[in-house]
Amino acid sequence: MRRYIYDQEKKWFFRIEPFLYGKVLKVGSGLGYMTSFVRERHPDLKILEIEINKDDKNKNRTVLYDGNHFPFSNKIFDCSICTYVLHHTPNPVGLILEMKRVSRRLIVLEETYRGVFSKMDLCYRDIYVNTLAGQPSRIFWNSYFQDKELLKVLKGMDLEIIHSQKEKKRTYFKILYVLE
Numbered sequence: 001m002r003r004y005i006y007d008q009e010k011k012w013f014f015r016i017e018p019f020l021y022g023k024v025l026k027v028g029s030g031l032g033y034m035t036s037f038v039r040e041r042h043p044d045l046k047i048l049e050i051e052i053n054k055d056d057k058n059k060n061r062t063v064l065y066d067g068n069h070f071p072f073s074n075k076i077f078d079c080s081i082c083t084y085v086l087h088h089t090p091n092p093v094g095l096i097l098e099m100k101r102v103s104r105r106l107i108v109l110e111e112t113y114r115g116v117f118s119k120m121d122l123c124y125r126d127i128y129v130n131t132l133a134g135q136p137s138r139i140f141w142n143s144y145f146q147d148k149e150l151l152k153v154l155k156g157m158d159l160e161i162i163h164s165q166k167e168k169k170r171t172y173f174k175i176l177y178v179l180e
Contacts, residue, residue, distance in 0.1 A: 001129060001132035001133045002031065002133050002134075004129075005031060005033060005129070005133055006031075006033045009033040009034040009037065009083070010033070010037060012034070012083065012109055012174075012176070013034055013037040013038070015165060015176060016081065016083075016107055016109065016176065016178075017037075017041065019079070019105070019107055019162075019163060019178045020038065020041065020042060020079055020081070020107070021078055021079055021105070022077075022078025022079060023042075023044065023046075023076070023077050023078045023079070024038060024042045024044075024045050024046070024077060024078065024079045024080070024081065025045075025046045025047075025048060025070075025072070025077045025079070025080040025081070025099075025102065025103060026038055026045055026046070026047045026048065026080075026081055026082075027048050027070075027080055027081065027082040027085055027095065027099060028048070028049060028082055028083070028084075028085035028088065029047050029049050029052075029053065029056050029058055029059075029062060030053060030056070030084070030135055030137070031053060031055060031056060031133065031135055032053065032055070032056035032057045032058045032059070034081075034083050035047055035056070035058045036057055036058060038081065039058065039061075045061075046063065046072075046077070047061055047062045047063065048062070048063050048065055048070060049062045049063070049064060049065075050064065050065060050066070050067045050089075051064075052064065053135060053136075055134065055135075067089065067090075067091075068091070068094065068098075069098065070098045070099075070101070070102050072102045073102070074101055074102065075101075075102065075103070075104060076102055076103075077102050077103040077104070078103065078104050078105060079103055079104065079105040079106075079107065080099045080102060080103035080105070080106055080107070081106075081107040081108075081109075082095070082099065082107075082108055082109070082110075083109040083110075084109065084110065084111065085110075086108070086110050086143055086144075086145065086150075087110070087111070087126065087139050087140060087143045087144045088137050088138060088139060088140070088143070089140065089143060090140050090142075090143065091143075092143045092145070093153060096108065096153070096154070096157065097157065100157060100159065104180060105162075105178065105179065105180050106159065106177075106178070106179040106180075107176070107177070107178050107179075108150075108154070108176070108177045108179070109174065109175070109176045109177075110145065110150060110174075110175060111126075111144070111169075111172055111173065111174055111175075112144070112145050112146060112147045112149075112150055112172065112173045112175055113144060113145075113146060113147065113171070113172045113173070114146065114147050114171075114172075114173075117171065118171040118172050119144055119146075119172075121170060121171045121172060122144060122171070122172040123139060123141065123144065125170070125172075126139055127139065147173055147175075150175065150177075151177075154177060154179060159179040159180065160179060160180050161177055161178070161179055162178050162179065162180055163176070163177075163178040164176060164177050164178070
């Protein structure tokens with residue numbers, strides 16, 4: 001299962017990489033694969049996490065925080081990135097607002113759903129994949145976004161979408177937004 005996660009994150013990294021620049025913040029690290037890919041190009045990467053995964057290669061570089069307020073000044077980063085993080089926080093909108101506060105550019109990769117069966121499939125798959133990968137992580141039912149709901153939230157924050165990409169997976173979607 002970890003190989004699957006590694007391969008997926010590597011594929012998405014190559015889609016994200018052209019939009020990364022300057023001083024970068026990675027919000028959430030999980031197993032650390034995406035974080036490691038970003039760090040290869042941006043060695044001064046800052047990593048923010050609420051709980052450190054014992055298997056994350058980047059754990060010694062990670063800054064822990066309370067899950068609400070990022071311990072950084074306004075607009076200190078050129079770019080912040082979160083991948084598959086929003087459904088692991090009880091306040092995904094607050095997390096995006098914090099990314100906006102500390103960064104000029106936001107990169108958000110998340111899974112979205114259409115309809116209740118799609119949401120159930122997505123939640124089941126997240127629990128299944130995280131469990132098999134040995135990655136303990138809470139999920140929050142109300143933190144998953146419907147397909148168009150995430151877009152509406154982002155536009156409501158006065159963020160301009162400079163790039164988006166969507167990929168269908170089973171009954172749900174993986175969607176990438178690059179925003180300023």
